[in-house]
Amino acid sequence: MYRQVLDPVAGSLAWSSLVAAIPLLTLFVLLGILRMTAWLAALISLAVALVVAIVVYPMPAGPAFLAASEGAAFGFFPILWIVINAIWIYNMTVATGHFDVLRRSFARVSDDQRLQGVIIAFSFGALLEALAGFGTPVAITSVMLIALGFRPIKAAAVALVANTAPVAFGALAVPITTLATVTGLPLHDLSSMVGRQTPVLGVFVPLALVFIIDGRRGLRQTWPAALVCGVVFALAQFATSNYVGAPLTDIVAALLSAGAMVLFLRVWHPAESYVEGTGVRTTTAGAAGAAGAERAGGSTTTMERPARPPAGGAGNGGERDSGAEVFRAYAPYLIIIAVFALAQIPAIKDALTSVTKTFNWPGLHIQSSSGKPSTLSQFKFDWLDAAGTLLIIAGLLTIPVIGIRPARALRAYLATYHQLATAIVTVMAVLALAYVMNASGQTATLGTWMAGAGGVFALISPILGWLGVAVTGSDTSSNSLFGALQVVAANKAGLSATLLAAANSSGGVLGKMISPQNLAIAAAAVGMTGREGDLFRRVLVWSLVFVAVMCLLVYLQSTAVLGWMVP
Template sequence: MTVEIIRLISTLLPLIWLGYALISRIVRPHIACIISLLITGIASITVWRISADILLWSILDGVIFSLFPIIWTIFTALFTYRLVCETGAIEGIKRSLSGISNNRLIQAFIVAFCFGSLLEGIAGFGTSVIIPSAILLSLGFPPYQSAMISLISNTVPVVYAAVGVPVIALAKATDLPLKALSGTIGLQLFPVTLIIPFLIKREIKENVPFVLILGTGLVFALTQTLVGWFIGPELPAILAPFLTIVFLLIYLRVKGERPDIRREDLKAWSPYALIIILILITRFSANLSNIFSNYPFSISFSMGPLNKTTEIEFLYTPGSLILLSAIIGGIILKAKPSDYKKAFIGTFSQILPTFLVITSMVLISNIMNYAGMTKFLAIKLIDVFGYFYPFVSPFLGAIGTFLGGSDTTSNALFGALQTEAAKSIGVSPVWLASANATGATGGKLISIQNLTLAVSGINKKGEEGKLMRIVFPYFLFYLLIMGVIIFIGARVLG
């Protein structure tokens, strides 16, 4: 057996094991990821001859980044959501949404496309599927229609989930500029974002003007792209659905419909309104930005033989701003100390498997990158697909989401590989790295984790297979469009 074949097997083995373990469910996802990490570590030492100090420092670098900002942001986002639930404010949010219109299509736009996206942008990691599915079911939508609409809606915003965590993970994995990635992702997603409302309309036979469907997609797509380009990855999935709801409210007002929304229900939104305000202030105020991102609110240190510096920004990171919003918002909602305690304990128990999955994925990516495995695999993929690799690149991102359950894990796993492939074929690394993230959004449609949450929301546990068959054509359609967009951007517009 030649050295090259041994290297190929050692590089693919962690990924093959991960795919098999997650699809067959022979072990829990976080256990599968840890075993895959161990296989990667052993292969890097025995086959790729990585030095012990590089291996240890790459592990330390990955653990630090997983904690700050990824896990910290996810933890505070979920804590905020749990606090809103503990105070009962979530019922006020549901009432304010369901009272806007009796039109089924508008209800689907508001609950699944807008509120689901807002949940994705603020909390992510499952809340944006199970809650909209349950709300639509309570409004009288058929069970599988409720789940399918929620899954279709939970595509384009996931790249900006939990205040931009997937894009932050992608920037870390690729060493590419955060804002360049954020803006490019919004640009790539623009066409499919326009199409999503039409896909929802296809499932709901309700007569509404064409301009309403187009306007819903256009407002969302424009806001998401512009915010991603000029502000960054933290707010696109928050401001886009918010402004789309405003557009729908204006449309209803022009048509003479008056939404039935109680004033006290609007107060339930206060923690999320504070998140938007604090992030906007810190991103647009140069003085605050400099203060928050420098010592003593930020520390940096050398990562030894990795020839890089790691920085931890304690206050500037979205997680800290979300926590502050949760505390102040909790006061506005009259949260009791026991509410804070229950929210904290519940979040802590929920976050542990997520921490193990994401940290394992980041470490696998780090080790493969420093060992040379990533570059090797990129070259092999280019040998297979050649000129048409850009068309295939979103599918790789989707596979990452299917395996890991989130855009974040896909970006951590395959972001560096896409960058290496881009360099090898003379395409913009930012364009192909972004393609991984945008392709990963389509993978959410068939992610086992998402399907499980969706069937739980409609009280159809164990029916993931049936739901998979329903949404799979949409998955293929979505990825084919993304493939064409990425190919044209790389080869035609170049």
Template sequence: MNAIYLLTALTPILAILILLVVLRLPAQRALPLSLGLTALTAFAIWRMPALYIAASALEGLIISISILWILFGAVLLLNTLTAAGAVERIRAMFFAISPDQRVQAIIVAWLFGAFIEGAAGFGTPAAITAPLMVALGFPPLAAVVLALTANSSPVTFGALGTPLLIGMGRGLQVGEQLAPVVAQALPNASSAEIIQRVGEYAIQMDLGVGLFIPLIQVLLLTRFFGPNRSWKEGLAMWRFALFAGASFLLPAFLVAHWLGPEFPSLLGGLFGMLIVIPAAQRGFLLPKTTWQFPKHVSPPTTLPSSHSLLKAWLPYLFLTLLLVLTRLPALPFKSFLQSQALHFNNLLGTPISTSLELLYLPGTMFVATAVLSFALFRLPAATWGQLFGAAARRLVGSAIALGAALPMVRIFINSGVNALGLESMPVELAYQAARLMGTAWPLAAPAIGSLGSFLAGSATFSNMMFSLFQVSVAAEVNVPALIILALQALGANAGNMVCVLNVVAAASLVGLSGKEGAIIRLTLIPMLYYILWAGILGWSVTRLLF
């Protein structure tokens, strides 16, 4: 692949970074421009047929409806709970745990977010935790950055293990069987055994990587958003932050080892909260000085009995129950809801097909919970239309951004159909990286995983796209395939922090549409830490143990 084709393959990445991050254009302008550049270069240079470009764009538009439905449900639920006063009651609870907002950030974004990631995934944690943090008094930009940073390590086992079970499981197959290169690299191992071992390796390495994410959270908080712009005020939390990191990761590791990949994030987040919240209430490992934003308004100390803490949390408890029940394969709900999908086959006469699983999406669970909350809190019927209208209006900017981002991504991914005989753009970029790195491939493997999440919008799709490629490179350069697959999974986690779709979605939920570049500039810091340190650990493991 010559320099022109390399530059063409890099067009979506460079366009996003330059337009959003460097030139600081709002996503509503930057992403349509990126789409135009990607479509033009795909047609003129990559020689992708115009019909496939149009079908890919249409596929992206259909998928964007799924994301917008999730966002609509999240905004509607938040608006409903705010109007009912439940958010204020929850806010009071977190202040009762600790008035220190460094502690609140760790509990809400890291632990509660991990629990929600384990239940639902697909951007749901940021959709819940970022608005909740704004209600706690965090600046909207800080809330989004912290929510996205925390939504990293738990992603390995998100949505009841979907990134591994579905993403990597299908990514290693050709048809219904393991690909020949996988069977050769991992003889006598079934798909289930491979996924189990990859999950164990991933969480073991994450004990050295994700352990520091809560500390990075508070460092970002105090340095970029605090009144004193101080690293020191964040470092003062190092003992409690590491304690919180271990309180999630160690239970998650034990669950991954004994129960498999479905429940590590769900149970790890739950056990983490059960460990960390009582510790915070007792001041365990906390610095003596409480850290808050200036002019912080304290929550009311008393609220009406109709707004008891249990009642305020009931919608979230109901939401969690719905998410878990509709995602357990052993129950009939998942298959029934997925069977109601709208299928769009052979778009514009091409093999490109997609579907809309509106009833199965978390957005439906959000809307159902919001409707329940209308009745639970006895809101006046006149407010229903207002809340629905406000939720829809909030998403106008996001609809434009997502309506450009997803078509761009699908053109990028479907570009394997071309007149040049090249693979798709992301795979060709991965081949170039493999040729460059050679036996040092473990250092680069997480970056490939993060590339997939950054553009495809999901760790599941990243694992599906690159797992077979990662095994092929591992066999070529003679490094352990299981370690490389674990690094792929960790890299996919990291890409989640800067994923365009997650950034646009989270920004819209807290009224930051147009500030996506600022979000990415800040989340790039923990993302680069994550892939670099994961790569170093993976490389060290292959050198020392294999």
């Protein structure tokens, strides 16, 4: 039995925290400064974490390596199990040509890539996050953006930044339900509180996306549509999380924001239509006037622009698809929604969970610093109820609908493992690192040290969640790590436990874009394996800016200024 020690360095929590941070600093330096490939950086950082656990913390080598093995197993199941099967469904649609139909359908909403990026990466990505989470939206939407003509690094960056506001309620609100479990706080209170924090992000993320795509000009020309999308998403997320239920929050917000964009673009268009690498089309009439002239059968004067490259050749002109083809293109995602919805019916859910096995990882026995048995060594193998398994079921149902031969579907499945090979190594290594830090006490050392800030802790509370997601790649895992600690810190400082627990989840979503796990998935999806460091530097500033905004919001909510927002 290993009992955690939080201050192994000279009995000082501060000095111990500096040492405990070494594995994380190693990971970020290797990725962001030395530009090392993610799988190698993750393995080196894992080795550093093991050394710190064994040499600095009094953790024997056996339990340390067992903790690493449990983390690697968790990295594959359930996390990679979701991503692999989601990408498999996508790969089948590519093989049959139905993905091209879907791409053309999205493109017909607008031929402006700035708006396409918002619809696909933000709204459609939020729907994927609501259903599966764990990197699935980043993997699928980044490839969709490439098909519309985006450069790979820009497509990946847009997908990563977009995967923020929906994350707290992702995978049918698993992060929130996990937070309620580990803190003992009412689920509805936590859902309501998070629903009064992340919608603020939802308003600004679409604006950030158009800035990433086309800079200040893009923001100046497309802010009305981006703002409509963000505001509708934020209002829907707030209303659903507070008055309907956490699991449906992102589904409702995603569908309503996409619908609002489609309707708004029927009456408004930007003055210039942006297509990367081909220049811009400029209308001499106003944007709304141009749309009206087109509907009236008139025309507007435009500057000629070079033809769009084949990769982005899904415009309002060109090839038209039949209604049946469009339906089959959307069918895989409709099937996914139906399968996940049916899985929530109590009788079906009970049947799926009846075969779930929860067991202690063999040979791993851990006590917290207070002497209580730790749940870190418990492994939940919900093989039938897992989101990845539901995606396999959806994939099997998709096969006859899109008309792909079973043998070809099997080849696509095997090819998916080959495509994600380095991402698989990266994710398993990062989760192994996280489990070693958790089991040895390194993570608890960092959290406890930060929690000693007293009343000021409200200002830095979201950073703890941000740190947890940056390491594990999962808001669910971050809530498991730090949820209870946030409550303890809140009680010591006389702050709202509901506020700080929710801040852990809301701040955590902003660490998603810099998580090595997500960076590896994005890089593999767009063919940039080995350049995860480039992606890291491209999105780091956005992560820091947004987490600073969240810190300020939570701090104000802890005072009389915005205290009325706390349920």
